[in-house]
Amino acid sequence: MILESEIWLALVVLLPLAGAILTFMAPRYAPQIGTVSGVIVFGAVVALTLAVVESDATRLTVGGWGAPLGIDLVADGLSTLMLLMTAVVGLAITAYAVGYFGESSAHKRAYFWPLWLFLWASMNALFLSGDVFNLYVTLELLSLAAVALTALVGQPAAVQAAMRYMLVGLAGSLMYLMGVAFLYAEIGVLDIMALASVSEATPPVFVSAALITAGLMMKTALFPLHFWLPPAHANAAAPVSALLSALVVKGSFYILLRLWLTVFAPLGDTFAPYVLSALGIGAIIWGSIQALRQPSIKLLVAYSTVAQLGYLFLLIPLLMDDGADRQAVLSGIVYFMIAHAMAKSAAFLSAGNILHALGNDRITSIIGMSRKMPLTITAFALAGISLVALPPSAGFIAKWLLLNEAIDGGQWLLVVVIIAGGLLAAGYVMRVVGPAFRQVADDQLAVANPVVPASMAWSALGLAILAIVLGFTGVYLLDVLDIGVVILTGGEA
Amino acid sequence: MIDLDTGTFYMLVGTVLFGIGFYGLIAYPHLLRKILAMNIMGIGVFMIFIAAAYGSGEGDPDPVPHALVITGIVVAVCATGLALSLAVQVQALTGSPKLDADKE
Structure with missing residues (x-):
């Protein structure tokens, strides 16, 4: 039996919620229940995506009450892509957490699983809220x-x-x-x-x-x-x-x-979008400079997030400009969100592997580690390629879309910022990748035999590979974004 | 005296409360004060919803904002609970009820 597509709207919120409650009630089996929940939620999001692709944007009136008193869940192309992004990263993090929270950290594990599934449920509900x-x-x-x-x-x-x-x-x-x-x-x-x-x-x-x-x-x-x-x-x-x-x-x-x-x-032609864009420029420059100065990998990656979030705001004036191709600008922004989600989660998971194996995440500790932790360092390097936006990564496609629209809109300052931001990103990514690939004798390594559990190494690498491969499948994603997304024109229209 | 209608008056009161709360949140380093300040901000917002329910005062009040305020109170209680337990942890771990960056 094929369920009606509206059912999936409720299920992508209810399933992680149910998983969260179960893991909370049975902490001993939390990793097993959590893993199964993760796979099921992922499946439900894929089913919802297929339903939306097949039968257009859908709306579920919860409990039959309807607006204004009831709660409506709405899935259009934008919501669906966000759900899918969350599900892909979520599934990889679920796999990672199984290895990360081992027997030695039973207390943390007992709280991680319910909280993570609650977080997943609230993310999904957020993207569907009408x-x-x-x-x-x-x-x-x-x-x-x-x-x-x-x-x-x-x-x-x-x-x-x-x-x-x-x-x-x-x-x-x-x-x-x-x-x-x-x-x-x-x-x-x-x-x-x-x-x-x-x-x-x-x-x-x-x-x-x-x-x-x-x-x-x-x-x-x-x-x-x-x-x-x-x-x-x-x-x-x-x-x-x-x-x-x-x-x-x-x-x-x-x-x-x-x-x-x-x-x-209607406020699109005020100064507000330009303020957001200016702050975006500030974020890219300030975040990148701070990332260049951090002594540890996780702080470096965190400041990279500050910088990368700037790109999301950069083109808001064009998004609100009736003269620009607003659908294309939106595509660029959404694609950037997805590309960043893959690359950044991969970068943080590999930084976690480094911390796990070496006991600290100082940049000086990873000198020569590419030989000892090939999967982890490769994952970080691939994620870095996407953050720097080298072809053919997803990050490249995202920036290319943004750059195209900035050029079409004649926003030359933004063009310069996007390019400069890429160079700065190359600088901070190389601060980690460079030392990791340096050739040194075994006795000069910080740790002679670093150990990373397989599930942690492979989930980081999986996300990093996605951050690259997504660059080839952009068209399909952007087709989904065209489904039922309402972009209203401002001003007198 | 300026002649204010009841709805507008309570809307102003709500805005002022929100402002007082926001000031308290930024100005005082003690975590308990910050958490209380946040609750004052929340009450300011609820006041505005209630003023919106009253509207012009003619006819029955709008029930929707009441439902929103009740939901808002539930959320605020949960958030306050979590914030208080974190503040207790901060005090237990660092020996101070203030965050490091806020100390003189």
């Missing part, structure tokens, strides 16, 4: 799970980083909710499409847009509100770092993207 209040709830659930996961390692630095993450995250969500309150007071509906159909460039809508955008910028760690990200991402356990950097920050960015395409479209 109204601005439900987005708030999912955003908050996502933050709570992410903060708890950050604190999981229990060291003072990690707990402090988690505390700061919590405070910034809560302030961000409350600003978002304040924006929603103004929006509701002005317009009186919560459904995104209903809001979009009546929203106009009035002062209350502008205030609401400012609050919502500022709140989401905090959560996405856009420069100069990125200060909480490097300590949180660098001090967390390796699979958690990968989740935070590859996926969690994309959740809040997705909301930003979705709302500016619809509800805030």
Whole structure:
């Protein structure tokens, strides 16, 4: 029997939730239940994708209540791609975590699995939410799970980083909710499409847009509100770092993207998009320079995230410009999100392998390690190729799409920034890859026989290979993005 | 006196509370104060929702914002719980109820 496609909308939220509860109730079997849940959730997301590709965007009215009181789940091309990105990275992290949280860390393991599956459920619910209040709830659930996961390692630095993450995250969500309150007071509906159909460039809508955008910028760690990200991402356990950097920050960015395409479209010709773009430039330059200066690999990768997030904001003015090919700009941004998710999770997982095998992740410790840990160093190098955006990697296609639109739009400053950002990325990636491939005698290695569990080595490498291979399959992904995504025109239209 | 209608008045009160909370969150290094400040921010937002439910004061109040506020309170309680337990951990691990970067 083939299930109706709407069923999958509910299942991609319910399945990880069920898995989370089961792993919480049976901590002894958490890795087994977690692995099975991961595979099942991945399968459900693939089924949903196929259903959306076959039968167009779908909407599920939960419990039959309908807007304005009920909760609607909506899957269009953009949501589907985000779900798929989460599922692919999620499955690899699930495999990684089985090796990472071994018998020796039973306590951490007992908490990792339920929290990770809760996080997955909230991500999926976020991408499917059709109204601005439900987005708030999912955003908050996502933050709570992410903060708890950050604190999981229990060291003072990690707990402090988690505390700061919590405070910034809560302030961000409350600003978002304040924006929603103004929006509701002005317009009186919560459904995104209903809001979009009546929203106009009035002062209350502008205030609401400012609050919502500022709140989401905090959560996405856009420069100069990125200060909480490097300590949180660098001090967390390796699979958690990968989740935070590859996926969690994309959740809040997705909301930003979705709302500016619809509800805030009438504000497209104000100065706001240019502010976001300018901060994006700041992020790329500042994040890259900081990445060039970090003594340890995880901090370097975390600052690389600060820099890479800048690219997502760079072309927002063109995304809001009726004169530009907005669908193409959106394709570039979404492709960049996906490429970054693969490359960054691979980079953090291989950094985790290095930390696991060598006992620290100082750049000086990995001199000559390419011979001893070939899978891990290859994974990092491949992820680096995608971050630097060398052909034929996914990162290259993503930047090529962005560059094309920047040139078409005559935004020469952005062209220069995109190219300079690539050179800076090459600089910080080489700081790790260069020493790793240096030829040294065995007695000069930091650790003579580093050991990395197979599941950890291969899941990092798998994601890194995807970060390259995705470069060849871009067309299919972008076809999915064309399904039912609403891009409203601004101004008088 | 400026003649304010009730809805607008409570909307202003909500905005002021939000502002006070935000100031407290940034200005005070003690974690307990920060967590309390965040709750004040939240109450400011809820006040705005309630003012939106009141509207112009004519006819029945809109029930939707009430449902939102109740959901919001549940979320705020959960978040406060997690924040408090983290603050206790910070105190236990570092001996101080402040974050490192916020100490003099």
